[in-house]
Amino acid sequence: MRALRVLLHVPGRVFRFMRRDKNAATGAIILFVLLVLTAFPTWFTPHDPAAEIYTPGAAVSWSHLLGTTSFGQDVFSQVIAGTRQSVMIALIVGFFCTVISVIVGISAAYMGGIVDDGLSLLTDVVLVIPTFPLIIVIVGYLKSAGFWLMVFVLVFTGWSYGARQLRVQALSLRNRDYLLAAKARGESSWYVITVELIPPMTSLIVANFLGAALYAVLASAGLQFVGLGNLNAESWGTMLYWAQNNEALQTGLPLWALAPGVAIAILGSGLALLNYAFDEVANPALRPVRAMKKRRVA
Amino acid sequence: MSEPILQVRDLRVEYATPAGPAQAVGGVSFDLAKGEFLAIVGESGCGKSTLLFAVAQLLTYPGRLAGGEVLFDGVDFTTLKPEELRLHRWRDISVVMQSAMNALNPTLTIGAQLTDACKAHTEWSDEKIAQRSAEVLAMVAIDAVHLKSYPLQLSGGMRQRAMIAMALLLEPKLVIMDEPTSALDVVAQRSLMHQVETLRHQLGFAVIFVTHDMSVVSHYSDRLAVMYAGEIVELGPTRQVFDRPEHPYSQGLMEAFPSLLGESKQLTGIAGNPPSLVDPPEGCLFAPRCAYANDECRSVRPELIAYGNHQVRCHLVARTRKNDA
Amino acid sequence: MPDAILKVQDLTRLFRVGGFRTRGQLHAIDEVSFEVASGEIVALVGESGSGKSTIARVLAGLYPATSGSFVFEGKAMGRREVRASRGDMPMVFQDPFGSINPVLRVGHALLRSLKLHRPDIKRADRFAEAVALVEKVGLTPGEEVLRRYPHELSGGQRQRLGFAQALASRPSLILADEPVSMLDVSIRLGLLNVMKELRDNEGVSILYITHDLASARYVADRMIVLYAGRIAEEGLTTEVIGSPQHPYTRLLMSSAPDPHLAPTAFEGDDLGEPPKVINPGPGCRFAPRCPLAMDQCVVTTPPMVALSATHHAACYAVKP
Numbered sequence: 001m002r003a004l005r006v007l008l009h010v011p012g013r014v015f016r017f018m019r020r021d022k023n024a025a026t027g028a029i030i031l032f033v034l035l036v037l038t039a040f041p042t043w044f045t046p047h048d049p050a051a052e053i054y055t056p057g058a059a060v061s062w063s064h065l066l067g068t069t070s071f072g073q074d075v076f077s078q079v080i081a082g083t084r085q086s087v088m089i090a091l092i093v094g095f096f097c098t099v100i101s102v103i104v105g106i107s108a109a110y111m112g113g114i115v116d117d118g119l120s121l122l123t124d125v126v127l128v129i130p131t132f133p134l135i136i137v138i139v140g141y142l143k144s145a146g147f148w149l150m151v152f153v154l155v156f157t158g159w160s161y162g163a164r165q166l167r168v169q170a171l172s173l174r175n176r177d178y179l180l181a182a183k184a185r186g187e188s189s190w191y192v193i194t195v196e197l198i199p200p201m202t203s204l205i206v207a208n209f210l211g212a213a214l215y216a217v218l219a220s221a222g223l224q225f226v227g228l229g230n231l232n233a234e235s236w237g238t239m240l241y242w243a244q245n246n247e248a249l250q251t252g253l254p255l256w257a258l259a260p261g262v263a264i265a266i267l268g269s270g271l272a273l274l275n276y277a278f279d280e281v282a283n284p285a286l287r288p289v290r291a292m293k294k295r296r297v298a
Numbered sequence: 299m300s301e302p303i304l305q306v307r308d309l310r311v312e313y314a315t316p317a318g319p320a321q322a323v324g325g326v327s328f329d330l331a332k333g334e335f336l337a338i339v340g341e342s343g344c345g346k347s348t349l350l351f352a353v354a355q356l357l358t359y360p361g362r363l364a365g366g367e368v369l370f371d372g373v374d375f376t377t378l379k380p381e382e383l384r385l386h387r388w389r390d391i392s393v394v395m396q397s398a399m400n401a402l403n404p405t406l407t408i409g410a411q412l413t414d415a416c417k418a419h420t421e422w423s424d425e426k427i428a429q430r431s432a433e434v435l436a437m438v439a440i441d442a443v444h445l446k447s448y449p450l451q452l453s454g455g456m457r458q459r460a461m462i463a464m465a466l467l468l469e470p471k472l473v474i475m476d477e478p479t480s481a482l483d484v485v486a487q488r489s490l491m492h493q494v495e496t497l498r499h500q501l502g503f504a505v506i507f508v509t510h511d512m513s514v515v516s517h518y519s520d521r522l523a524v525m526y527a528g529e530i531v532e533l534g535p536t537r538q539v540f541d542r543p544e545h546p547y548s549q550g551l552m553e554a555f556p557s558l559l560g561e562s563k564q565l566t567g568i569a570g571n572p573p574s575l576v577d578p579p580e581g582c583l584f585a586p587r588c589a590y591a592n593d594e595c596r597s598v599r600p601e602l603i604a605y606g607n608h609q610v611r612c613h614l615v616a617r618t619r620k621n622d623a
Numbered sequence: 624m625p626d627a628i629l630k631v632q633d634l635t636r637l638f639r640v641g642g643f644r645t646r647g648q649l650h651a652i653d654e655v656s657f658e659v660a661s662g663e664i665v666a667l668v669g670e671s672g673s674g675k676s677t678i679a680r681v682l683a684g685l686y687p688a689t690s691g692s693f694v695f696e697g698k699a700m701g702r703r704e705v706r707a708s709r710g711d712m713p714m715v716f717q718d719p720f721g722s723i724n725p726v727l728r729v730g731h732a733l734l735r736s737l738k739l740h741r742p743d744i745k746r747a748d749r750f751a752e753a754v755a756l757v758e759k760v761g762l763t764p765g766e767e768v769l770r771r772y773p774h775e776l777s778g779g780q781r782q783r784l785g786f787a788q789a790l791a792s793r794p795s796l797i798l799a800d801e802p803v804s805m806l807d808v809s810i811r812l813g814l815l816n817v818m819k820e821l822r823d824n825e826g827v828s829i830l831y832i833t834h835d836l837a838s839a840r841y842v843a844d845r846m847i848v849l850y851a852g853r854i855a856e857e858g859l860t861t862e863v864i865g866s867p868q869h870p871y872t873r874l875l876m877s878s879a880p881d882p883h884l885a886p887t888a889f890e891g892d893d894l895g896e897p898p899k900v901i902n903p904g905p906g907c908r909f910a911p912r913c914p915l916a917m918d919q920c921v922v923t924t925p926p927m928v929a930l931s932a933t934h935h936a937a938c939y940a941v942k943p
Binding site: 341342439453454455456482483484485486487488489490491510511512513514516517540550551552554555556557558559560562564565566567568571 | 670671777778807808809810811812813815816834835836837838840841864874875876877878879880881882883893894895896897
């Protein structure tokens with residue numbers, strides 16, 4: 001289908017672009033590395049992350065690149081293993097948030113009238129709800145927080161910001177002449193929305209995805225840090241929880257606390273840097289122009 | 299000409315682009331006499347608006363003054379510091395922009411904006427400001443009641459006239475206008491031009507008027523300058539340039555206007571596109587599109603040569619004139 | 624008119640404006656009737672507020688008429704017919720930068736039009752047909768142009784593309800909504816000549832909407848002058864330009880600057896203020912500005928007076 005074909009062009013363009021813009025390339029490399037770690041953590045973990053068999057509180061050494069925790073676990077392996085949870089939550093929550101905000105935002109803008117009024121009201125109400133306290137209440141009430149519950153809660157509280165932004169942008173594009181031209185030549189509404197309206201908004205949609213992903217990483221880490229996640233899961237947030245609980249900083253094991261924090265920051269930076277790439281992909285006017293071979297009429 | 303109030307000498311402006319600096323204005327020189335109406339005409343991208351901004355010292359990044367002088371009453375504006383320039387702004391030179399909706403603040407009333415302009419450049423009392431505001435509005439046939447109106451409440455023609463009123467607050471010696479009529483309908487346009495002309499005769503200010511549509515100025519300007527790719531290619535008395543254009547580009551441009559009442563004939567535009575300003579051609583910038591270009595044209599950049607009161611930048615014209623002399 | 628492909632009858636479009644307290648009706652177009660024959664260019668001339676763009680958009684099916692009707696190629700166009708036949712009366716838009724989707728290639732819209740409106744052309748042949756269409760409007764080499772993105776074309780090239788897209792459905796009538804207003808003056812001629820060629824070589828009629836009388840005179844066979852949503856004068860171009868009868872037409876003629884002629888004296892002090900189209904009330908809408916206004920003029924709308932078989936003006940001061 002046409003819309004799909006248009007979207008499939010994106011990876012090719014992204015690739016060609018990466019080679020030029022350093023910011024985007026850096027972001028892409030970071031994310032690529034993290035994706036590899038997500039897929040194949042065992043290739044990179046020198047030791048079993050959960051095993052508590054090593055010398056507790058050991059200093060940095062070749063065998064333990066970041067030292068060990070006060071339980072005798074290898075910090076480095078834990079960080080590597082924790083990548084999976086964080087990256088997965090970022091991508092999954094980002095994806096669902098984006099899908100919902102695209103559907104809600106664009107429908108509201110395109111259909112206008114009472115549909116717009118209703119969807120905008122819904123968006124605004126959800127937007128105004130204070131997220132973190134709500135998450136804590138829900139998760140605290142349900143006692144145990146499995147992965148999918150966390151995803152659900154984060155998506156529920158995260159989609160409204162993007163929906164608002166997308167609605168505004170879709171509204172500004174709605175009366176562009178090229179949409180009227182498409183309508184005038186007889187295209188159906190569905191076609192106009194998917195092929196003419198959404199592609200120029202790609203950069204904003206991707207920015208939304210990256211923003212939602214970042215939000216998910218930070219919020220999930222925060223939840224786990226306060227002890228509301230699954231405390232046996234291997235993730236950066238739980239590492240922070242255990243580090244905090246065992247007073248890592250005070251007992252001379254700073255790397256235990258810093259390593260997951262830095263890892264979260266790296267993931268966040270990767271997401272932000274990659275944002276630059278999509279701006280150029282989605283907006284051809286920002287791409288360099290190839291010289292035309294023959295020139296004719298002005 | 300008797301003491302000119304404005305002398306522009308070899309003005310150059312560059313724009314920073316990803317592909318390197320673009321020569322937007324390349325060595326423009328002209329004089330402007332007191333009370334004279336000079337029209338600068340050219341298509342999009344020829345540098346006319348950039349030239350105007352450079353003269354008024356309003357260039358911002360990525361544009362940059364790359365050389366030349368702007369002498370107003372003997373003072374070189376390009377060497378003045380911003381505080382010194384401010385003393386000249388609005389008193390000596392004022393500017394009327396292309397689109398009043400872009401230049402007027404939509405959240406302030408007309409009266410408030412006139413007051414702003416007065417306060418920024420004078421020490422007038424509030425009564426004097428109020429009196430002068432009503433005076434300038436009357437000059438452009440706007441009722442003083444509109445001092446309390448917001449720009450959105452006025453029609454396009456009225457907004458443009460309000461801009462002109464604002465430009466005349468301090469009775470400047472020179473008013474610079476950047477396509478002030480292009481957003482207006484034909485009757486409003488005619489009315490505005492007539493207004494400008496009447497005021498010019500009354501108050502004696504000089505005008506530099508930039509436009510892409512020369513029919514608008516054809517009956518009002520004293521002299522006409524044709525710009526192409528950042529250079530003046532022809533400059534002379536208006537009627538002379540219209541009726542007997544010498545530069546091939548001017549000739550093409552004059553031919554590009556369908557006549558309303560005159561003879562009805564098939565016309566053609568000028569084929570081709572303006573040259574790249576980042577990587578301009580070696581010789582004459584118009585040579586790639588010129589039907590008469592020869593080898594000299596393509597290798598040597600022609601100078602702007604004066605023949606009496608008419609200046610033309612063309613090798614072929616220079617050759618013909620020399621033969622005639 | 625014997626072979627009229629378009630007959631417009633009393634077309635009216637009103638918009639509701641204002642909030643709670645200042646409710647009103649904006650009379651964008653009011654009882655407009657005219658015809659277009661095959662193979663002719665008709666200029667719809669008017670300033671802002673005249674309703675010329677509204678007529679185009681109603682005819683193109685972008686919004687419905689409030690009342691009145693039109694018949695196209697013999698078929699009465701009610702709402703359902705308009706929706707089904709979108710693309711049979713294609714429109715060329717004014718803004719070369721806004722009328723093409725910036726993220727899709729130039730050929731995209733053209734190929735879509737061909738797909739939707741020319742079922743006779745097989746999929747494999749569509750590209751070749753698209754190339755032929757763009758070359759017809761002077762964009763060569765066609766294959767290269769189609770692969771470009773819009774920002775790589777100049778304004779004039781994009782407008783030519785607009786005409787090529789309109790031609791895709793082999794229409795008998797193209798609606799051109801101020802196609803040259805945003806182009807440089809020397810580029811405009813190229814487009815105007817394209818319009819003439821389309822009329823002469825392809826037999827396509829064009830409804831040319833503009834505020835510029837001189838360009839209307841250059842291309843159009845007939846002219847219709849609009850003011851405040853109503854027709855002020857219509858006739859052959861030579862008639863309307865040669866002997867304008869309606870005071871508004873005369874005002875337009877004297878205001879339009881013609882560099883080739885000596886300046887005309889500026890009559891009166893008309894400031895060019897736009898007309899009142901919100902709740903306008905009865906009578907001629909030009910009366911407040913008209914030098915010939917009589918008592919009758921503000922009471923009832925003047926009917927069209929025939930000055931010849933082809934020349935009409937809606938004015939009480941005009942004698943047939």
